[in-house]
Amino acid sequence: MSTTSAPARRLTRKQRRRVSLGLQYALLVVLVLAFAFLADWGTLKENFGNTDLAREMFPDVITTAMVNTVKYTVFGFLLGLLLGLVLALMRLSQIRAYRALAGLYIEVFRGLPALIIFIFIGYGVPFAFPGWQIPGGLTGQVTLALGLVSGAYMAETVRAGLQAVPKGQTEAARSLGMSSTRAMVSIVIPQAFRIIIPPLTNELVLLLKDSSLVYVLGMTLEQQDLTKYGREITQANFNSTPLLVAGLCYLVLTVPLSYLARRLEARQAKAR
Amino acid sequence: MTATSMAKATATGGRPPVIAICDVHKSFGENQVLKGIDLEVQAGEVVCVIGPSGSGKSTLLRCVNLLEQPTSGTVHVEGIEVTDPDVDIDAVRRRIGMVFQQFNLFPHLTVMDNLTIAQRRVLGRKKDEAERIARRNLERVGLADRGDAYPAKLSGGQQQRVAIARSLSMDPDLMLFDEPTSALDPELVGDVLAVMRGLAAEGMTMLVVTHEMSFAREVASRVVFMDGGVVVEDGHPDQVIGNPQHARTRTFLSRVLDPAAASLGEVPGAPAGSAGSAGSMQGEVAPQVGFERGPGLP
Ligand SMILES: Nc1ncnc2c1ncn2[C@@H]1O[C@H](COP(=O)(O)OP(=O)(O)OP(=O)(O)O)[C@@H](O)[C@H]1O
Ligand SMILES: [Mg+2]
Numbered sequence: 001m002s003t004t005s006a007p008a009r010r011l012t013r014k015q016r017r018r019v020s021l022g023l024q025y026a027l028l029v030v031l032v033l034a035f036a037f038l039a040d041w042g043t044l045k046e047n048f049g050n051t052d053l054a055r056e057m058f059p060d061v062i063t064t065a066m067v068n069t070v071k072y073t074v075f076g077f078l079l080g081l082l083l084g085l086v087l088a089l090m091r092l093s094q095i096r097a098y099r100a101l102a103g104l105y106i107e108v109f110r111g112l113p114a115l116i117i118f119i120f121i122g123y124g125v126p127f128a129f130p131g132w133q134i135p136g137g138l139t140g141q142v143t144l145a146l147g148l149v150s151g152a153y154m155a156e157t158v159r160a161g162l163q164a165v166p167k168g169q170t171e172a173a174r175s176l177g178m179s180s181t182r183a184m185v186s187i188v189i190p191q192a193f194r195i196i197i198p199p200l201t202n203e204l205v206l207l208l209k210d211s212s213l214v215y216v217l218g219m220t221l222e223q224q225d226l227t228k229y230g231r232e233i234t235q236a237n238f239n240s241t242p243l244l245v246a247g248l249c250y251l252v253l254t255v256p257l258s259y260l261a262r263r264l265e266a267r268q269a270k271a272r
Numbered sequence: 273m274t275a276t277s278m279a280k281a282t283a284t285g286g287r288p289p290v291i292a293i294c295d296v297h298k299s300f301g302e303n304q305v306l307k308g309i310d311l312e313v314q315a316g317e318v319v320c321v322i323g324p325s326g327s328g329k330s331t332l333l334r335c336v337n338l339l340e341q342p343t344s345g346t347v348h349v350e351g352i353e354v355t356d357p358d359v360d361i362d363a364v365r366r367r368i369g370m371v372f373q374q375f376n377l378f379p380h381l382t383v384m385d386n387l388t389i390a391q392r393r394v395l396g397r398k399k400d401e402a403e404r405i406a407r408r409n410l411e412r413v414g415l416a417d418r419g420d421a422y423p424a425k426l427s428g429g430q431q432q433r434v435a436i437a438r439s440l441s442m443d444p445d446l447m448l449f450d451e452p453t454s455a456l457d458p459e460l461v462g463d464v465l466a467v468m469r470g471l472a473a474e475g476m477t478m479l480v481v482t483h484e485m486s487f488a489r490e491v492a493s494r495v496v497f498m499d500g501g502v503v504v505e506d507g508h509p510d511q512v513i514g515n516p517q518h519a520r521t522r523t524f525l526s527r528v529l530d531p532a533a534a535s536l537g538e539v540p541g542a543p544a545g546s547a548g549s550a551g552s553m554q555g556e557v558a559p560q561v562g563f564e565r566g567p568g569l570p
Contacts, residue, residue, distance in 0.1 A: 171339055172376035172435075176390035176442060177366035186389060190380050 050241040057233065057245055064222060065229035066249050072211040072225060075139065076146025077204055083147055084154025085189075091159050102155065109152035114145070114210050121145045122217040138223050142214050150207050157199045161192035198268065201261035205254050226250060288351040290315050290446050290477045291336055296345035298331055305331045306342070307501040313446070318478045320488035320509070323498035324524055329481040332498070333448050336479065337368045350445060366394060369439030369447040373454050375431040377423040383410070383434050384419040387441045395442065402441075409437040413467050429460030433467055446477040453484060485528055489513050497521045 011019070090102035109117070121141050125134060134140045165188045173183035193200075212227035219228055230246025291313040298306035305328045313319050321329050334340040335347055338354050338361050346355045354364050378386050387406035391397045397405070410416050413433035423431055432452055439447060449468070453461040465487050472478060472491045482488060488495050488509055495512040497505040499520050505512050516522045 166376075168372060168374055168376040169378065172370075172372065172378070173390075174339065174362075175337055175365055175368070175370035176438070177362050177394040178390060179362050182393055186393060187378055191378075194380060 047240045048244050050237075050239050053233070053237055053239055053241045054245050057229075057242055061226070061229060061245060061249060065224055065226045065246065066253075068223060069208065069211055069225040069227075069250075070253070071139065072142040072146065072214060073204065073208045075143040076150060076211065077207050079143050079147025080150030080154050080203075080207070081158075081200070083151030084158045087151060087155035088158035088162055089184075091155065092162060106152045106155050109149055112149075114149045115213055115216065117149055118145045118213045118216050138214075138217060138219060141217055142211065145213070146207055146210060149210065150203060153206075154200065154203055157196050157203065158192065161196035162188060164195050165191045195268070198261045198265040201257055201264065205257050205261070208250070208253055208257075287315060288348065289313060290317075290350055291479060292346075292348040293332070293336070294346045294348075296332070296335055296342045296347060298328070298335060298340060299343050305501050306335070308345070309498075309501075309503055311496060311503060311506070313477060313479055315477055316475045317493045318472045318476075318480065318491055319494045319496060320492040321479065321481045321496045321498060322483065322485070322488060322512075322524070322528075323504075327498045328501045329498055330450050333370075333450050333479060333481055336448055337365050337370055339370075362394070366442055367445045369436075369442065369444035371432070371435050371439060371447065371449045371452045373451040375423075375428070375435045375455070377431055377435055377438070379423050381422075382419065383415070383421050383423065383426070386423065386434060387419075387438050390438075391441055405441050406437070409440045410434075412440065412470070413437045414463070427460060428456045429463045432456065432464045436464075436467055436471075440471075446479070447471065449478065449480040449482070451481050451483065453482070483528060485513060485525075497524065499524065 087102045087105060090098040091106075093099055093102075121134065121144055125132075134144055136143065169187050169191065170180075170183050173187040174180070178186065211225060214225050215228045215231070219225075224232065226246045226249050230243045233242035234240055289312040291311070293309055293311040296306055296309045297304070309328075309332055311319075311332075321332065323329050331340055335342045336349065336354070338347075342355055346353055348354070349364055349368060352364055353359060354361060377383075378389070381389060384403065384406055387409065388397075388399070388402040391402040391405060392399065407416065407419065410419060413436055415430060415433055415437070418426065418430065418434070423434065426434065432455075436452075452468070453464050456464065461484070465484060468478070468480070468487070469491055480488075480492070490509075492509045494507060495505075495509045496503055497512055497516070497518075497520075504518050505516060505521050511517075512521065513525060516525060
C-alpha cells in the first residue's frame with residue numbers, strides 16, 4: 001500500500017516519527033525533573049562535591065596516586081606482553097608439549113579471577129616459598145600479578161596477529177636466506193604487532209582498571225594507587241568526593257585510550 | 273653441503289648444471305602434483321616453464337629453493353644437494369633469488385629497508401655498503417628515486433621491480449620467477465619484462481614460470497611445457513612454441529595465443545588482437561593466496 005492512497009487522517013511517516021520523538025523527549029524531561037525535585041541536593045553536593053576536600057587531594061592524587069597506577073599498569077603490561085609473545089610462539093610451535101603447556105597456562109589464567117592471583121602473590125607465595133621474596137617489593141608483586149593475568153589474554157591476541165601475517169612474507173624472508181628465527185623477528189613479529197595495536201590498547205585499558213586490585217597487598221603511603229588513595233581519604237573524612245576525584249582520574253586515562261583504540265581499529269579496517 | 277654431493281657434482285665433469293632436478297615427486301596428501309620431473313638448467317640459461325593452471329609449475333619452482341620439500345627425488349643447486357636433510361638451506365637460498373607473483377615486499381619497511389635488511393642481517397654487510405648496493409639495484413630497475421617510499425605507495429609494476437631489486441641485492445647466482453607479471457595490470461607488464469630481459473642479457477641464470485609467450489619466445493634459451501605434473505616438452509622456444517610435437521602442448525598454446533579462445537569462460541574483454549605479440553593471458557591470473565597458512569616451511 002503506498003502512502004498516497006491512505007486516508008488523509010492517517011499520519012504520514014514523518015509525522016509519526018515526530019510524535020515518537022516528542023514522547024521520548026517528554027519522558028526524559030519527566031525523569032530529570034523528578035530527580036531534581038526528589039534528590040537531596042544539599043547532601044549530594046556535600047558528599048560528592050566537597051571542593052575543599054578535593055583541592056586538598058592535589059597534587060598528591062596526581063604525583064603519587066596516578067603515577068603509581070600508571071607505573072603498575074605499564075610494568076604489568078610489558079611483562080604481560082613479553083609473556084604473551086612467548087606463549088603465542090609456544091602455541092604455534094611444532095613441538096606438541098609446548099603447545100599443550102601454553103594452552104594449559106592460557107586456560108588456567110583466563111579462567112581465574114584476577115583478585116585470586118593478587119592474593120596468591122601477596123600471601124600465598126610467602127607461605128609457599130618461605131625465605132624467598134618476589135624481587136622489586138610491591139612494584140614487583142603488582143607487575144607479576146598483572147603480567148601473569150594479562151599475559152594469558154595477550155597470548156591469544158598475539159597469536160592471532162602472527163597468524164594474520166600472510167605466509168608469503170615468511171616465504172620471501174626465507175628465500176632471501178633468513179633463518180626462521182630471523183624471519184620471525186624482523187618480518188613477522190613487527191607486522192603482527194602493527195595488526196594487534198588496537199586490541200592491545202584495549203588490553204591496556206582493562207589492565208589500568210585491574211591495577212586497582214593492588215589494594216589487597218599492603219602499601220605504604222607512597223605506594224598507594226588511585227583507588228587506595230581515594231578510598232583512604234574517603235574513609236577518613238566520611239565523604240565520597242575523593243572517590244569521585246580518583247574515578248575521574250581513571251577516566252582521564254581510559255577514555256582517550258579507548259578512543260585511540262577505536263580510531264586505530266577504524267583506520268586498519270579502512271586500509272584492508 | 274656434504275662431501276658426497278660435492279663429489280657427485282665434480283664427477284659429472286666440468287661445471288655442474290646450476291639447477292639439476294632429478295625424478296622429483298611431490299604430493300600434498302593424496303594430491304600428486306609432481307610426478308617425476310627431470311630438468312637441468314645450465315649457467316646463463318633462461319628457461320621458461322609454461323603450462324595450464326594447476327599443472328605444478330609453482331610447486332616445481334618452490335622445490336628448487338625448498339619452499340616445498342619434494343616427496344622424493346633430488347634437487348641440486350650449483351652442485352649442492354638441497355634435498356639433503358643436512359644441507360644448510362639458508363646458505364643455499366642466499367644464492368637463489370626468488371620473485372613471487374604477489375611481490376611479497378615487506379610492507380612495514382621502506383623500499384630501501386626492503387633491499388637492505390637481508391643484506392645486513394644475512395650477509396652481515398655494513399649499512400653504507402648495503403645501501404650503496406641497494407641504490408645500484410634500484411637504479412637498475414628504474415626506481416632510483418623511490419627508496420624512501422613504502423611499498424603500498426607504489427604501483428604493482430613498481431613493487432615487482434623493487435622485489436627483483438631486493439633479490440638482486442643479495443648477488444644471487446640464479447633467479448626464480450613465479451608468474452612475475454600475472455598480478456599486474458596489462459599496461460604495467462612491460463616494465464617488469466624489460467627488467468627481466470636486461471637480466472637475461474647480462475647472463476643471469478633464470479628459471480621463469482610465465483604465461484608471457486612473446487617473452488618466452490624472445491628471451492628463453494629453452495621452454496618447458498608442463499601438464500599434469502610431468503614435463504611434456506622441453507626444447508628451443510621455436511620448437512616448443514612454434515612447432516609443438518604434442519597434442520597437449522598444441523591445445524594449451526592455442527588457448528593462450530588465441531585471445532578469443534582464451535577469453536572463453538574466463539575474463540571477458542581480454543586484449544584482442546594481441547595474438548602472438550603481447551599474448552598476455554589475463555584470464556589466468558590466479559586468486560591471491562591471501563592469509564591462509566598451508567603446511568609451513570621446513
Ligand atoms: N601448499 C599446498 N597444499 C596443498 N595443495 C597444494 C599446495 N600448493 C599447491 N597445491 C596444489 O598443487 C597443485 C599444483 O599447484 P601449482 O601452484 O604448482 O600449480 P601451477 O601450475 O603453478 O598453477 P597456476 O598457473 O594456477 O599458478 C594444485 O592442485 C594445488 O591445489
Ligand atoms: Mg603457480
